[in-house]
Amino acid sequence: VFRGVNLDLSNQYTQGKTFIWWGFSSCTTSIEVLENKQFLGKTGEKTLFTIECDSGKDISRHSYYQSEKEVLLLAARQFIVVGCLQPAPGLHMIQLKETRPPITLLQSATNQSAQIKPTSNSYQSNHSTISTPTISTNPITTNQISTQSYIKL
Structure with a gap:
């Protein structure tokens, strides 16, 4: 491209x-x-x-x-x-x-390891309850990326 x-x-x-x-x-x-x-x-x-x-x-x-x-x-x-x-x-x-980087920089939204948990932000309708999902992952800071990029995996 x-x-x-x-x-x-x-x-x-x-x-x-x-x-x-x-x-x-x-x-x-x-x-x-x-x-x-x-x-x-x-x-x-x-x-x-x-x-x-x-x-x-x-x-x-x-x-x-x-x-x-x-x-x-x-x-x-x-x-x-x-x-x-x-x-x-x-x-x-x-x-x-x-x-390919030595570590995953951004997990895919379809990645099985990302856990989606409902929050207390629920909305009631006449027929069902809708929850706003929260994606729980371990964020990596820029300093950690810099440090980890020098480590051979």
């Missing part, structure tokens, strides 16, 4: 660097879409990411702009910079590959 940014981010993504994208990322399967001025456009500094990923979800059928062929990369995913290239002045290309 491809992602375009109207900035030069090449100094933040050097070859061999491993990093985590904590937010969701909107990407496309069609490189032509990136010519649109709201993505890369044709002028100014820009960075084009080519991303080999396992966690991308095709949401094009649910998108208002179906022609953008949108793929959503899930949050808290780890990548490694495979290569970097500057094919023209102002254009930087960065090749990424999704990798």
Whole structure:
């Protein structure tokens, strides 16, 4: 998939660097879409990411702009910079590959180990009681992630 940014981010993504994208990322399967001025456009500094990923979800059928062929990369995913290239002045290309982190950074909502417990936030209707679920997990702090990333599992 491809992602375009109207900035030069090449100094933040050097070859061999491993990093985590904590937010969701909107990407496309069609490189032509990136010519649109709201993505890369044709002028100014820009960075084009080519991303080999396992966690991308095709949401094009649910998108208002179906022609953008949108793929959503899930949050808290780890990548490694495979290569970097500057094919023209102002254009930087960065090749990424999704990798598996040594620890789970974000549990899947369908993960069996996450326990859903009803809370006291219950609503009464004429026929049934609706409870608001609370997901109970063990959150990991940023410091713990930094410490654990240096531990070989």
